[in-house]
Amino acid sequence: MTSLSSWLLDVKPSKPGELQITEELGPRGRRRALIGTVAATGLVLAAALWIVRRFQAKGQFAPELWRPFRQWAIWRFLLLGLGQTLKAASVALVFALTLGIVLAMWRASSPKRKRIPATMFTEIFRACALVLLIKFSFFQLPKTPGFRGWTLGTYAFVAVVSGLTFYYSTVFAEVIRSGIRSLPKGQSEAALAIGLTETRAMRLVILPQALRRALPNIFTQSASLLKDTSLGVFVTYSELLSRAKIVGEFSSNFLQSFVVAGFMYIVVVAILTSTANRLQIRQARSSR
């Protein structure tokens, strides 16, 4: 018991460069933490057990419901969907980040002719429901001169990418702007004092530091962006979730298909998060 409790309560040793804010616990704190840990673990286990029992009661573990996932063809179908998910996410990420950087720079700059349009754009598209933007592009694009005559799949892809771009550019703009605002005023003053214009001071001195500070948030939002590609399901974009739905319809095992798709999302996001953590630690090490 003592070894279990000490294992549970051991303060995580800090890695170099990582901020550690936890203080070692006193005797009463240790007792409380132990009770809390045991209670929380118990609750989680109970919930998991309940889910498993319900699954069993409804016969969701029946082998024939899971059998489709022993076929390579089904996996291939889902993995190609994951490929579509990653394709839409990465294209949207590039556009949204670029636009987000420009918006943040314009919003932080002093001339009104830049600040006002950037502020309006950000406030409007940040407030729009993402699914609305995607649906709107999907239904309006074929009616727009210059965008006629594409295949349905192309319309779906472009609709997902443009919806994500409009919405996430405003998210990235806000994240980067908060990075800009977190810098000491002296940085821009020093840049102006050596004779840089406001625009070049922003580009050469402020933005590189702001992006570095915004990086953890950019990663978090990129993971959201990736998951939001699943809204493509509303415009027939053939990404992971759409395909999981098709598998479910085809084999009458919606639940199992969605569980498998869910795990695929978890794996991809976990890779993204661990990359972010590694970057953050390396960055913390190099800047102090």
Place this chain on the structure above:
Amino acid sequence: MTDTASSPLIVVDKLDKWFGDHHVLKDINLVVARGEVVVVIGPSGSGKSTLCRCINRLERFQKGSITIDGATLPEEGKELAALRADVGMVFQSFNLFAHKTIVENVMLGPVKVRGMDKASAKVKAMGLLERVGIGDKANRHPAELSGGQQQRAAIARALAMDPKVMLFDEPTSALDPEMVNEVLDVMLELASQGMTMVVVTHEMGFARSAANRVVFMDDGRLVEIATPNEFFDNPKSDRARDFLSKIL
């Protein structure tokens, strides 16, 4: 041809500045000659830092004018940037660019503003870093240096632009006591080489040994202008006498 050698370098004429309702600079008139070292002293909140920052328009002012080397200070844009390039500024909190190494800090202005090629800018930067005694820190980041070393790097960064005048805004106020002298030594050397300098400071020793003139400010006004000997040994105004009795 005008006689540039004898014309003043900085002319501050009837300058007034308000922060909201607060009148921080009141009718300031000051002329700085070429090669002159002017030290501005006074109690906290007297407006001395604000005056220093107005000279390169890091602060805007509402009335009056400032002329540098015959040219009126432009209000904004490329013209203002070009003028600032000729006015070196050293800040209380160093303000080195945190994402760049020391030598990159010094090179940035010459390369991006003066259009110098990188190789010559580096040679120049290394020369300046040697001159302020931190050549061995060239490839470090600012956070790895002590305050005194950072401030000397900041001086090198300002000098790299070959400025006509150097402004120092309380350059030693943020330093640990043991590092004050290494920065003052660099400034003394600059002064002895004929650099025009406007120095806001609390270092009375520096004022006595390096200043051609001492300017005493109080409550937004320029109260007294005198040679260091006159000022420290025989101050004319009551407020200057009072100030000196508190700090000496």
